[in-house]
Amino acid sequence: MPLTEHDRARKRRFHERLGILHHRILHRKLKQRFPAAFNTRWTRRHWVHASLFATLGALVATIVPGFSSSLEVSAQARATLPLTLPPLTVAAPAAAGPSHWEVLQVASGQTLGALFSQMGIPTSTMHRILEHPGNRDALTRLRPGAELAFDVGHDGELRGFRFDRTPTHRVELSLLGGKIHEKVLERATTTRTAVASADISHSLYAAGRKAGLSPSAIAVMTDEIFQYDIDFAKDVQPGDRFSAVVEETWREGERIGTGKILAATFSTGGKTYTGFRFERNGKAEYFTQDGRPLKKSFIRMPIQYARLSSNFGSRRHPVLGTMRMHKGVDYAAKTGTPIMAAGDARVQFVGTQRGYGNTVILDHGRGNTTLYAHMSRFAGVKQGQRVAQGTVIGYVGSTGLATGPHLHYEFRVNGVHRNPLSVTLPPPEPLKGAELVAFRAQTGPVLARIQSMEQMLYADAKPVAGNKRG
Secondary structure, three states: OOOOHHHHHHHHHHHHHHHHHHHHHHHHHHHHHOOHHHHOOOOHHHHHHHHHHHHHHHHHHHHOOOHHHHHHHHHOOOOOOOOOOOOOOOOOOOOOOOOOEEEEEOOOOOOHHHHHHHOOOOHHHHHHHHHOOOOHHHHOOOOOOOEEEEEEOOOOOEEEEEEEEEOOEEEEEEOHHHOOEEEEEEOOOEEEEEEEEEEOOOOHHHHHHHOOOOHHHHHHHHHHHOOOOOOOOOOOOOOOEEEEEEEEEEEOOEEEEEEEEEEEEEEEOOEEEEEEEEEEOOEEEEEOOOOOEOOOOOOOOOOOOOEEEEOOEEEEOOOOOOEEEEOOEEEEOOOOOEEEOOOOEEEEEEEEEHHHEEEEEEEEEOOEEEEEEEEEEEOOOOOOOEEOOOOEEEEEEOOOOOOOOEEEEEEEEOOEEEOOOOOOOOOOOOOOHHHHHHHHHHHHHHHHHHHHHHHHHOOOOOOOOOOOOO
């Protein structure tokens, strides 16, 4: 039933008494907890301490950043406002993460297929790279020490491939998107000259490699510079020595190869031979210190791996059976053996001549001509063409009057046949005039470097003074 006014007044007075009682009980408990100084009447000393603490509190609130502002913010009323936010979008993951290149170095005998297999890359991907223009030659002729770089993604797919196409050009391929995109980076190189010198203990090749010469540089010494003066199969002995001034190619602080031999000396059998590189009429040749070409005008034997089967002079013809003059020499060899031009020349004749069969005649100038007969086929030379000494002009055969495969070789001076094995061959033209002056200016510093190196390495070495022939 509803309360009357009298009942409501009684209830209100009850709650007021209850509140007063609660206040007294709370006051009594506080008096028990706080120190006596707070429960008694404060003296002057109490007020001084209280003022001091209040001042310190104000200073702290001022010095500490955000303290006072946080108090103010907490004291302010807060209101919540509804805001409209844009819809949440999920960013698509990147197609490829950051590149991580793994570099492999080609070992001796290792193939490109083995390297791709080592990286877990399928052969089909390797063939795609090889079919890209300009890649096959460089990648199928890898040398030990060459570096290949692979960028393989987390899914095992090849994303990038990098290799050196030439010593100065690095190729970087991107294989993303099903297509190959190529970027060629040019790598700066510098050229320096260095002196390589060594004593021969076992072989010239081993000593040359130990001195830092490349196989091609050693071949230049044996097959180009000193081939006319030294028989490297018979003459070279332990204790012989050589020195060479070579051009070296450097890239990013690393020597990546050797180039031209600017000068070389070779001491064997008590003789010292020298050779200096010089360009004449746009062609590089090697000369002695006084400017005479090391290269002879003619080579005695225009065919290798052959046997002298018939000499110059009167003999019974093996086919006709009659005595007649043999105007050349014969070299027996297998069919197809290459035949070389005996010297620099112009092709005077290419074709068939009666008993000679397939024949080539070369005009070397100054009245000197050579003839090569019984060829099985020609090597693409044409009448009027200029050929250099050593150029292959045809191949051994048995065309014409011949009992077997061989080369018939003739040497003529002003139309008169001479014995190719004993004829005095005309010397090559030496340097003269301005060419000789330029040659001496170029070779002087190079020779000084060789002398300095040899005097440092060999205490008993005498200064190189030019070719000495016995």
